[in-house]
Amino acid sequence: MPDRITLEVARYRPENESAISFQKFEVPCHKEWVVLDGLNYIKDQLDGTLSYRWSCRMGVCGSCGMNVNGEPKLTCATFLADYAPGPVRVEPMTNFPLIRDLVVEIGDFMRKLTEVKPWIVRRKEKPLSEGEYLQTPSELDEYKQFSMCINCLLCYAACPIYGLEPDFIGPAAIALAQRYNLDSRDEGASERLDILSQHEGIWGCTFVGECSKVCPKDVDPAGAIQRYKLSASLASLKRLLMPWGAE
Amino acid sequence: MAKRKAIEPLLWLLFSAGGVLAALLGPVLLFMFGVAFPLGWLPTPSHAHLLGVLGNPVVRVVMVVFCALALVHGAHRFRYTLYDGLQIKHLNEFVNLVCYGGAIVGSIVAAYWMWQVP
């Protein structure tokens, strides 16, 4: 294994440039180093002006998502040695506006996430005196997988529909809506249905499946969306055939 | 909001049903009549035999359902492929008309011709 590797890092400095350019850096290639270590080395030793997001460096915060050799990855979970002898191309995540260097604008997702009401919705809150909500392990298993989402947005970078349809709500937001729909404590399924049973919601998805492929936490948003399509269409059918049974 | 778009969920149900039928029956039917019989790999059924098969009421119903749903499946998916693959959003109304219109016309033809089998 070589002891150095070249990183080709995308640069974009809006005050001076109107397009992305690539800058080559040579960094050490230790066995246990990840791409994030390479970027930190660049910032500490080679070019302090490089801008990028990172935090926990262990795959739970969702900050360090970038395109490594064209694939959306968490840079804290992508080993440099796997790309030896290199070079390794590091770019900002696709489908997002670029603020600077490797930092993308995620406000669109934050807004869409709020729209789907990712919290327990109750028609009437249980008073404290009645104690806590109880949930069996099998009720937990129903939604647990979808609760693992760390909002890293790799799925949005991978989803071609999100790139083509700016209004598409997107994999993570829909998966999180499903997480609450399937939670036994939640009563907000029909509210979320009104919001998501739209072309910008679940019906825009064509099951490309890339989102689930790149998800670092095995949330399987594609599966969540397809299951949601089935339950939403059956609910629509019920509403059509039996309009008196108001949901 | 959901009321206006009630058509999309129903289209998806039809699309899914069509997909299942197309996956189950499509390969064998096309293989038989498109490849196996023309190439002589299997003995071609006689006219009388086929008439008997197609005249059967269950077969008639299954064929109409298969044709209609498979056409809707094809139309639905093709419409999305044109929309996403070629990004021709401005032609949206036209594409919808051609795709679903074609599926509806095809389904009516299928029902009529299956009914017409002596």
Next chain:
Amino acid sequence: MRASPYTEYHPRWLRRRKSTYWWLERMSYLIFILRELSSAFVAWTVVFLLMLVHAVSRGDVAYQQFLSWSTSLPVMLWNLISLFFVVLHAATWFRLAPQAMVVHVGGRRLPGAVIAASNYLLWVMATVLVVWLLVGG
């Protein structure tokens, strides 16, 4: 002349447009588009079968004409290509079904392999039935 590097509130963000040929950038995108295109060949299968039905209705002569037309080279080639895509449709459909369908039996989730296997079994049964209807019986 370049637009100002600043918008009203912040430095100008770079908005990168998606290429019309985005589906060529990755193999999985290409397979996805081919899978979606298979829908057109599913529609052709229906058209082809309806032509057959119509020919059978019109009598033995029409039926024989249809058969010889379907042996002509261009039609055969077209049907071979269509068959490839129809099989692609079936294969991808069955591969994706377990991801889309969660079935509960007695409070426990059926593993994806069971759903996939039952789909294939159904497919084998349908195929055998159709072959028997056309060739046997």
